[in-house]
Amino acid sequence: MARPRTFDEEAATDAAMRAFWAHGYEGTSTQDLCAATGLGRSSIYNTFAGKHELFERSLARYTDRKTGSTLELLAGELPTLAKIRTLLDAAVDPPADEPPGCLVVNSLIELAPHDAVVAEHLRADEEVRLVALTTAIEAGQRDGEIAADKDARGLAQFVVATICGIRVLARGGADRTALTAVAATALTALV
Template identity: 70%
Template sequence: MGRPRSFVEDTAIDAAMRAFWANGYEGTSTQDLCEATGLGRSSIYNTFAGKRDLFEKALARYIDRKTAAALELLAGDKPVREKVRTLLWWVVDSDPADPIGCLVVNSMVELGPHDPVAADQLRRDQEIRLVALVAAIEAGRSTGEVAADKDAETLAQFVVATISGMRVMARGGADRPALEAIATTALTAL
């Protein structure tokens, strides 16, 4: 008896997520997906509508996991500076078993300018994270941890841009000391 279809789908989505994360949408062939998932070409097309459907599911899985972790952190009781430090150090100390960079950032750069469906999905995710970060910074302003004259939305956009830039730099080969220096400098903005 074979494995349940949901197990096969979940395992394939996770494997595809890592393949797209490492190589991008265009850089990941159907053969790459077969090798990553352990599924044959026909199984991929029988389980998913094709490469695009598998990508959308993989991107959604990545967003769900990464955004859930960020939202949990930002809603917690820690001081905002510690929350932002944690977000920055997730890049500095990224799991060496993970592909370099960020599937969301990589996809924004690759697909955002010409793929309205992907761009919309990525924009919605960014807005959710931005709203949570603004709320955390506003809370820091109300406790005096962040100066009252600093605009929470501007600071949140700066942090998001810094994290995205760090992910791009990591993908481009930046080493840990360079990423740590950027993160440390970014913390001075709070």
């Protein structure tokens, strides 16, 4: 008879998510995952069937949280430019307790080119964000906040690319002044 689990799977997934976020998939060893989660190697393999499944669950946790907060913001009552400014500001000034960069951006670069499961997850997540951002931009165009002669979907893709770029720059050590300049320039492209 198997022993009952004596740990919190959600907490273990959160800890693994932070390890993958900080070090990437290849840069995070099974031993690193054991240290991060407090679990033994056998518990990781018995619960998650290995590193890749734990990564998939970690990535899903990350996108659920980050995309969920983005969707909530975009559906809110703020004017469109204020919503986009908030998204850009969050990329410039992420919470201090988060690793630098972005697990989605890291995964797009490291895994998506050769991992169909991860690539599909990231594609689906991006489409959800693009649809919500395009809808918000179209509302901003109707309200006169955003240039009506610009393609809303193209602007949404530009905003997503800018946020990704800010996160890459931050991970590379760019200072806040540089990150803020990128965000400010992006806002001027919308009007």
